[in-house]
Amino acid sequence: MIPRFKLLLLFFLLFLSALYESRAQSNRQPNFIVILADDLGYGDLGCYGHPTIRTPFLDQMATEGKRFTQFYVGANVCTPSRAALLTGRLPIRNGIFGKRVVFFPNSANGLPHSEITIAKALKTKGYATGLVGKWHLGSKKEYLPLSYGFDSYFGLPYSNDMGKVGSFGPTASDQAARVNTNPPLPLYRNNEVVETEPDQRQLTKRYTDEVLKFITANRSKPFFMYYASPFPHVPLYASEQFSGKSKRGLYGDVVEELDWSVGQILKKLKELKLDKNTVVVFLSDNGPWLMKNRLEEVGGSAGPLYEAKGSTYEGGMRVPAIFWGPGLVKANTVSTAVATSMDILPTFLNLAKIPLPTDRPLDGQDITDVLNGRKDKGAEVVYYYDADRLYAIRKGPWKAHFTTHPSYSPEAPVPHDPPLLYNLEVDPGERYEVGKKHPDVIEDLRKAFEKHRAGVVAVEPLLDAIVE
Amino acid sequence: MIPRFKLLLLFFLLFLSALYESRAQSNRQPNFIVILADDLGYGDLGCYGHPTIRTPFLDQMATEGKRFTQFYVGANVCTPSRAALLTGRLPIRNGIFGKRVVFFPNSANGLPHSEITIAKALKTKGYATGLVGKWHLGSKKEYLPLSYGFDSYFGLPYSNDMGKVGSFGPTASDQAARVNTNPPLPLYRNNEVVETEPDQRQLTKRYTDEVLKFITANRSKPFFMYYASPFPHVPLYASEQFSGKSKRGLYGDVVEELDWSVGQILKKLKELKLDKNTVVVFLSDNGPWLMKNRLEEVGGSAGPLYEAKGSTYEGGMRVPAIFWGPGLVKANTVSTAVATSMDILPTFLNLAKIPLPTDRPLDGQDITDVLNGRKDKGAEVVYYYDADRLYAIRKGPWKAHFTTHPSYSPEAPVPHDPPLLYNLEVDPGERYEVGKKHPDVIEDLRKAFEKHRAGVVAVEPLLDAIVE
Numbered sequence: 046m047i048p049r050f051k052l053l054l055l056f057f058l059l060f061l062s063a064l065y066e067s068r069a070q071s072n073r074q075p076n077f078i079v080i081l082a083d084d085l086g087y088g089d090l091g092c093y094g095h096p097t098i099r100t101p102f103l104d105q106m107a108t109e110g111k112r113f114t115q116f117y118v119g120a121n122v123c124t125p126s127r128a129a130l131l132t133g134r135l136p137i138r139n140g141i142f143g144k145r146v147v148f149f150p151n152s153a154n155g156l157p158h159s160e161i162t163i164a165k166a167l168k169t170k171g172y173a174t175g176l177v178g179k180w181h182l183g184s185k186k187e188y189l190p191l192s193y194g195f196d197s198y199f200g201l202p203y204s205n206d207m208g209k210v211g212s213f214g215p216t217a218s219d220q221a222a223r224v225n226t227n228p229p230l231p232l233y234r235n236n237e238v239v240e241t242e243p244d245q246r247q248l249t250k251r252y253t254d255e256v257l258k259f260i261t262a263n264r265s266k267p268f269f270m271y272y273a274s275p276f277p278h279v280p281l282y283a284s285e286q287f288s289g290k291s292k293r294g295l296y297g298d299v300v301e302e303l304d305w306s307v308g309q310i311l312k313k314l315k316e317l318k319l320d321k322n323t324v325v326v327f328l329s330d331n332g333p334w335l336m337k338n339r340l341e342e343v344g345g346s347a348g349p350l351y352e353a354k355g356s357t358y359e360g361g362m363r364v365p366a367i368f369w370g371p372g373l374v375k376a377n378t379v380s381t382a383v384a385t386s387m388d389i390l391p392t393f394l395n396l397a398k399i400p401l402p403t404d405r406p407l408d409g410q411d412i413t414d415v416l417n418g419r420k421d422k423g424a425e426v427v428y429y430y431d432a433d434r435l436y437a438i439r440k441g442p443w444k445a446h447f448t449t450h451p452s453y454s455p456e457a458p459v460p461h462d463p464p465l466l467y468n469l470e471v472d473p474g475e476r477y478e479v480g481k482k483h484p485d486v487i488e489d490l491r492k493a494f495e496k497h498r499a500g501v502v503a504v505e506p507l508l509d510a511i512v513e
Numbered sequence: 514m515i516p517r518f519k520l521l522l523l524f525f526l527l528f529l530s531a532l533y534e535s536r537a538q539s540n541r542q543p544n545f546i547v548i549l550a551d552d553l554g555y556g557d558l559g560c561y562g563h564p565t566i567r568t569p570f571l572d573q574m575a576t577e578g579k580r581f582t583q584f585y586v587g588a589n590v591c592t593p594s595r596a597a598l599l600t601g602r603l604p605i606r607n608g609i610f611g612k613r614v615v616f617f618p619n620s621a622n623g624l625p626h627s628e629i630t631i632a633k634a635l636k637t638k639g640y641a642t643g644l645v646g647k648w649h650l651g652s653k654k655e656y657l658p659l660s661y662g663f664d665s666y667f668g669l670p671y672s673n674d675m676g677k678v679g680s681f682g683p684t685a686s687d688q689a690a691r692v693n694t695n696p697p698l699p700l701y702r703n704n705e706v707v708e709t710e711p712d713q714r715q716l717t718k719r720y721t722d723e724v725l726k727f728i729t730a731n732r733s734k735p736f737f738m739y740y741a742s743p744f745p746h747v748p749l750y751a752s753e754q755f756s757g758k759s760k761r762g763l764y765g766d767v768v769e770e771l772d773w774s775v776g777q778i779l780k781k782l783k784e785l786k787l788d789k790n791t792v793v794v795f796l797s798d799n800g801p802w803l804m805k806n807r808l809e810e811v812g813g814s815a816g817p818l819y820e821a822k823g824s825t826y827e828g829g830m831r832v833p834a835i836f837w838g839p840g841l842v843k844a845n846t847v848s849t850a851v852a853t854s855m856d857i858l859p860t861f862l863n864l865a866k867i868p869l870p871t872d873r874p875l876d877g878q879d880i881t882d883v884l885n886g887r888k889d890k891g892a893e894v895v896y897y898y899d900a901d902r903l904y905a906i907r908k909g910p911w912k913a914h915f916t917t918h919p920s921y922s923p924e925a926p927v928p929h930d931p932p933l934l935y936n937l938e939v940d941p942g943e944r945y946e947v948g949k950k951h952p953d954v955i956e957d958l959r960k961a962f963e964k965h966r967a968g969v970v971a972v973e974p975l976l977d978a979i980v981e
Contacts, residue, residue, distance in 0.1 A: 088817050094562020096582035096817070097849050097938045104847075108576070114564035292849055292910065292938040342939050349556050349564070349816045379572075381565050381760055442760065470565045470760040471810050 074170065074267040074397050075373060076323040078256075079163075079389065080307060081130070081271070083123065083179060083204070083278035085365065086333030088348020089300055093365050095346065097292040098300050102308030103327060103367060110325075110369030111378045111416060115469075117385040117427050118331055119408070121354060121361035121452075122146045123204060124181050124508065125430075126330040126386070127273070131162040131182070131193070133390030133409040135428060137501055141182070142432040143508030146355070148181055150207050150227050153510035155183015158192060161402050163390050164269055165194030170399050173263040176200065177255045178273035185512070189236055195271070198235050199255045205230070205275040205282075208242055245282035248275055249299075253306040257313050264317050267397070272310070274303055279334065279343050294342045311369065324370035324396065324416075326389060332361040335452065351475045355452035357429035357436040358475055359444075368416055375418030381470070383439070384423040388412045406500075426493055433506065434458070438494050442470035443483075445490040463487050464494075542638060542735040543841060544791040545861050546724075547631075548775055549598070549739070551591065551647060551672070551746035553833065554801030556816020557768055561833050563814065565760040566768050570776030571795060571835060578793075578837030579846045579884060583937075585853045585895050586799055587876070589822060589829035589920075590614045591672060592649050592976065593898075594798040594854070595741070599630040599650070599661070601858030601877040603896060605969055609650070610900040611976030614823070616649055618675050618695050621978035623651015626660060629870050631858050632737055633662030638867055641731040644668065645723045646741035653980070657704055663739070666703050667723045673698070673743040673750075676710055713750035716743055717767075721774040725781050732785050735865070740778075742771055747802065747811050762810045779837065792838035792864065792884075794857060800829040803920065819943045823920035825897035825904040826943055827912075836884055843886030849938075851907070852891040856880045874968075894961055901974065902926070906962050910938035911951075913958040931955050932962075 087093060091100040092107045119129025124147035125136035136142045139160050148155070156162075164174040175197045176190045183189070184202040191198060208230025229241035243251075256272050276282070276299045283298035287305070291297025307327060314320045333345025335353040347353055347360030354361055366384070368374045373396070387409030391401055395411045408428075414420045429437035429444075436448040436458075445464035450456070466480035466487055480487055555561060559568040560575045587597025592615035593604035604610045607628050616623070624630075632642040643665045644658045651657070652670040659666055676698025697709035711719075724740050744750070744767045751766035755773070759765025775795060782788045801813025803821040815821055815828030822829055834852070836842045841864070855877030859869055863879045876896075882888045897905040897912075904916040904926075913932035918924070934948035934955055948955055 088562060091847060092560075092562075094556060094560075094816050096941045099847070099849075294936075294939045296939075342945075346817050346942065348562050349814050379559060379567070381567075468762075471762045471764075473564045474814065477810075 073322055074172075075370070076268045076270075076319060077163075077167070077393050077396075078270045078272065078310065078323060078325040079130070080310070080325065080327045081127070081178075081273040082303060082327070082329040083273070083275055084331065084334045084345060084354055085277055085300065085303075085329035086345035086347045086353065087350050087360065087363055087365055088346040089277070089333065090304075090365050092367075094348050095293070098297045099291065100300065100304040102304045102311070106307060106311060106325070106327065106369045107367050109371065109376050110367055110374045111376075111380050111418075113366040113368070113380050113382070113384055115381055115383045116328065116364055116366035117362050117383070118329070118364055119385065119387050120430060121331050121356055123278075123330055124148050127179075127181055128156055128160075129408070130330075130386040130389060131164070131271075132156075132160045133163075133387045133407045134160070134405070135387070135408045135430065135501075137430060137433055138406060138408070138504065140504045140507040142430070143506035144432070145508045146432065148183060148203060148508060150184060150203060151511050152184065152508065153512045154507040155185060155188020156193060157507070158187075160193075161405075162193045163393055164190075164271065166390070166394055166399055166402075167267075167269045167397060168194045170397055171267065172397070173259075173266050173268040174271075175259045175263075175268070176271045176273070177252050177259070178271075179204065179275050180273070186236055189233065191236055197259070198233055200233060200252070200273070201230060201275060202233060204278055205245060205248075206278065206280055210242065210280070245275070245280065246284050246288075248282065249302045249306050250284050253309050256306075256310055260310070260313055260319070261317065264319060269393075274306070276300075276303055277345060281343055296343055296345060320370075321372045324368065324373050324393070326366070326368050328366040328386060329364040331364065332356070349474050353452050356450070357431055357446070358449070359469065359473060361452060362429055370416070374416045378418060380415060380421055382412070382415045382421045382423040383427060384412050384415065385409055385427065388423065392416070426497070428497060431458070433503070435494065435498060437464075438490055438497070439469060440490055440493050442468050443486050443490060444469050444475070445487060445494065447494060464490065466490070541790055542640075542865050543838070544736045544738075544787060545631075545635070545864075546738045546740065546778065546791060546793040547598070547857065548778070548793065548795045549595070549646075549741040550771060550795070550797040551741070551743055552799065552802045552813060552822055553745055553768065553771075553797035554813035554815045554821070555818050555828065555831055555833055556814040557745070557801065558772075558833050560835075562816050563761075566765045567759065568768065568772040570772045570779070574775060574779060574793070574795065574837045575835050577839065577844050578835055578842045579844075579848050579886075581834040581836070581848050581850070581852055583849055583851045584796065584832055584834035585830050585851070586797070586832055587853065587855050588898060589799050589824055591746075591798055592616050595647075595649055596624055596628075597876070598798075598854040598857060599632070599739075600624075600628045601631075601855045601875045602628070602873070603855070603876045603898065603969075605898060605901055606874060606876070606972065608972045608975040610898070611974035612900070613976045614900065616651060616671060616976060618652060618671060619980050620652065620976065621980045622975040623653060623656020624661060625975070626655075628661070629873075630661045631861055632658075632739065634858065634862055634867055634870075635735075635737045635865060636662045638865055639735065640865070641727075641734055641736040642739075643727045643731075643736070644739045644741065645720050645727070646739075647672065647743050648741070654704055657701065659704055665727070666701055668701060668720065668741070669698060669743055670701060672746055673713060673716075674747055678710065678748070713743070713748065714752050714756075716750065717770045717774050718752050721777050724774075724778055728778070728781055728787070729785065732787060737861075742774070744768075744771055745813060749811055764811055764813060789840045792836065792841050792861070794834070794836050796834040796854060797832040799832065800824070817942050821920050824918065825899055825914070826917070827937065827941060829920060830897055838884070842884045846886060848883060848889055850880070850883045850889045850891040851895060852880050852883065853877055853895065856891065860884070894965070896965060899926070901971070903962065903966060905932075906958055906965070907937060908958050908961050910936050911954050911958060912937050912943070913955060913962065915962060932958065934958070
């Protein structure tokens with residue numbers, strides 16, 4: 046038997062140690078990690094209802110945190126969505142739109158240096174900042190991540206199909222043309238190309254290692270890690286450990302490896318006792334790329350939502366989003382609050398006690414109180430842009446489509462007057478048009494639509510210029 | 514301070530009491546509860562990905578138990594699906610099919626008395642058996658539940674739209690005709706009508722009370738409770754406590770009240786310390802009734818699946834299914850094993866150590882080892898019947914449609930030769946027909962299709978006869 050006083054002493058020491066740990070964590074500014082999947086659909090995770098893709102780590106992350114069911118991104122394709130996330134501003138304000146929908150290897154521009162990214166803002170309070178993975182906001186040297194507040198960068202500067210292999214254009218000839226003209230896919234370490242055409246099967250493991258090293262190296266100061274996976278954007282690659290393992294085929298293999306990667310990160314935070322003072326966000330940049338009628342296995346699923354990447358229907362812009370952070374994010378909760386990727390910047394800045402920029406409009410809002418469970422209401426209005434054209438808005442449960450267009454279709458956009466009206470909370474699949482029953486709602490949304498358009502100052506489109 | 518020996522004694526007594534409790538529970542034959550929702554779609558619960566219906570109790574049941582993602586019912590509409598569940602046999606074998614798709618108030622027949630229901634089988638080992646809710650296997654006195662092994666019955670004998678109010682036929686004129694000819698909706702206690710046209714807003718609460726009373730009354734003997742909710746079949750009714758509470762509208766209110774009802778039952782089992790020796794199954798009888806183009810708010814959602822109630826696409830016959838039973842069902846697991854509602858009878862009989870009937874073919878199999886986690890593989894083949902016509906089969910991940918027909922459509926069924934082929938594990942939404950790539954698979958499924966048809970002995974259809 047252990048003598049009683051020794052037992053008491055042991056408990057006391059354990060208590061002191063726990064108290065110290067807890068205070069040590071909460072006295073520091075919180076750490077932030079954003080994990081961004083590429084083209085992952087609303088329905089592609091176990092906790093969002095996919096029947097055969099297994100995502101135990103993300104499901105557990107949801108159980109330990111807050112899973113959002115009405116979370117939006119700022120654009121329906123990659124480049125403008127990433128610009129919106131990092132700046133808290135709609136693409137129409139930061140210029141990341143054009144006839145070309147994203148940056149390509151031969152694009153001349155990048156994100157304007159005047160934009161304040163999450164990384165740049167956090168650096169003002171001494172945060173260590175790192176980006177691992179996909180950038181896609183400019184690939185000329187002056188537009189690489191180190192010019193935007195990131196201390197370090199390791200990854201591909203644009204999509205994983207923009208090299209010599211596995212390019213996926215909208216048509217076969219377009220695809221062939223790109224493979225011919227693209228330079229070999231560059232892998233950067235900071236501002237230097239350290240490899241070309243890296244073995245993409247190893248990317249998830251290599252990126253995960255980089256993220257874990259960054260966390261370990263910065264464990265004693267506040268940090269911000271932006272981990273932007275290249276997957277499940279096509280071409281799909283999984284490591285040997287995951288290849289052929291998912292019932293969902295290669296797409297499932299790739300998502301399951303990404304799930305593993307997230308699990309590794311949360312495990313490392315717990316090991317280093319950083320879990321009580323770190324907020325981790327997992328989300329996708331836009332809806333799934335369906336590859337309609339071309340490649341049935343490689344396109345993801347928007348679950349119950351209609352349409353996909355490139356569309357302003359829900360499937361294009363509503364994404365899976367899980368926030369995790371014991372103590373900061375209320376555990377085991379599902380939120381139906383409307384929120385957007387542009388809320389991340391103001392929320393992080395508030396948690397880090399950094400004032401928001403006052404010299405420019407922001408399109409996101411601080412959702413700290415939604416995360417900690419004090420309320421369950423977020424954005425009042427959501428804007429659905431396609432390039433510089435406002436296609437639709439959501440206000441409360443109502444969505445009005447003023448223009449529609451099927452994703453990746455050669456057809457012209459179709460204007461609607463009166464707009465098509467759906468109640469998204471009753472009918473998330475946008476199946477039942479109900480405008481005739483609700484003329485008052487249509488008028489209200491029309492006013493909000495016009496008010497927003499009147500308030501946006503047009504800037505120059507930046508996506509179209511090409512390097513000569 | 515409590516003296517140490519008292520503390521030790523206390524722990525010892527707690528340990529003995531826990532040991533006794535556990536042995537007392539596990540030495541008894543297990544109790545069984547089947548909770549059957551009506552027309553609940555695959556996508557209508559939080560844990561199956563619905564964005565705005567909140568089902569915390571069912572989500573928790575899934576966390577404490579096993580959630581199936583490829584679980585099927587024996588038919589795509591109510592009456593034959595219930596017959597299949599209770600007998601472990603396809604409708605083609607027990608006669609529950611016809612030109613009329615279900616029993617109506619004026620139907621002359623019922624389930625054949627020669628059928629062995631779960632209740633009748635469990636009675637051979639002294640089980641207390643009760644049915645609360647919807648029967649729908651015959652409403653003449655000789656076809657009421659007490660003739661099929663149930664000790665007690667409280668509920669409506671058929672669908673909640675088959676009375677004088679709120680009838681929903683496929684067309685408006687059909688609907689009006691039914692309201693005129695139907696007798697007032699009868700509420701039975703055993704073999705007696707105790708009310709007509711009961712206030713349906715109170716049904717979930719009243720049924721829940723009945724179930725809780727049954728459990729409490731039978732706490733010291735093995736029991737089987739079959740709780741068949743009338744909802745979310747139309748017309749939809751929720752109690753005052755739930756009305757107007759869900760963002761999903763009335764349909765959501767009704768599902769959220771059903772979720773509450775399930776929560777009450779699991780709570781009662783824990784209170785009575787029956788939880789370690791009771792298996793609870795929650796499932797739906799078929800896919801959602803979409804009410805296409807008629808009533809946008811009252812139709813459920815099949816989530817990522819295609820089509821709905823009345824169809825042999827996945828949306829018609831794959832349902833949410835959660836098994837719960839600490840000690841008997843492995844907790845916090847998701848199973849992609851293919852299983853069916855006809856597996857419930859052989860599984861319960863095995864757990865209760867009752868031999869299976871040997872004088873007739875069963876279409877289900879014992880899935881005890883799937884439930885306890887020893888394996889994750891269930892049925893090899895799934896059959897999709899529409900009345901007596903075999904429309905499609907699934908074998909492994911593959912599904913071949915030999916005939917298709919949109920749900921509740923006046924169009925004629927369309928035969929397919931070669932059959933349409935889908936890989937359900939890669940493409941659960943049945944979007945990408947891949948027959949041309951897999952002629953060998955088509956041949957394999959064609960053989961399984963013919964073999965099954967050759968092995969089924971035709972019986973008389975029982976759904977069509979009408980009381981003169």
